[in-house]
Amino acid sequence: MIDDVERAAIKRLREFESDHDPDGWPAIQMQDITLLLNIIEREQEILVDKKSMIRQLRSEMISLKDTVREQRTYF
Numbered sequence: 001m002i003d004d005v006e007r008a009a010i011k012r013l014r015e016f017e018s019d020h021d022p023d024g025w026p027a028i029q030m031q032d033i034t035l036l037l038n039i040i041e042r043e044q045e046i047l048v049d050k051k052s053m054i055r056q057l058r059s060e061m062i063s064l065k066d067t068v069r070e071q072r073t074y075f
Helices: 004-019 030-074
Strands: none
Touching: 004 030
16 A cells, blocks of 8 residues: 555656656665665565465355265265
8 A cells, every 4th residue: 555655756756757857867865776676575465465365265165065065975
C-alpha cells in the first residue's frame, strides 16, 4: 500500500512528464528515486509472499480433495 509520502513523490515525478521529453534530463532528487526503489522492492516482497501463500493454499486444497476422495470410497 502506498502511503502519503510515497504518493507525493510519485506526483512530483509525474509532473516532469508534462514538460520533459522521454529522453530529456529533468532534475530529480535522489530521495525520490530511492523512495520509488523502496516501493518497488517492498511490493516485490509482498508479491513473493502472496505467491507463496497461493502455493500453500493450493497444496492444502489438493490434500483436502484427496481426503474427501478417500472418505467417499470408505463409505
